[in-house]
Amino acid sequence: MPGYTDHLGLVITTDSAQAAACYARGLQLLADSREAGVMWRAALESDPSLGIALAALVWSATVDDAPGDLLTALEDCLAGPPVSTRRERQHMEIIAIAARGDRDRAHALGLDHLREFPEDVLVAHLIGGHSAR
DSSP states (O other): OEEEEOOTEEEEHHHHHHHHHHHHHHHHHHTEEEEEEEHHHHHHOOTTTHHHHHHHHHHHHHTTTHHHHHHHHHHHHSSSSOSSSSHHHHHHHHHHHTTTHHHHHHHHHHHHHHHHHHHHHHHHTTTTTSOOO
């Protein structure tokens, strides 16, 4: 499947340059979860199958204590056929685990994930850091 890269060189599995750009811009706006959420919603409008954008929205909603239907959609995405890289899938799983309330497990998995993918800023942010390095 074609892909693009974000500003840190991580693959974004999508056919849509617009979806990739919106997702990457959302990562740059992490300090403002609402503005980041606007970008991630735009990414999903460009590519509804972009699971990492959905995971990012779940993270954003979790910050505001309201993942609801977004978490259900992310879990459905994870239950379907894999359409992303292993890094993206792990990223989505860690966010889903955290959103379900198992913060300790998400933290442990996030630490393991960051050893292999230290540039994954959203996972780093989720487990308590503001950057992966």
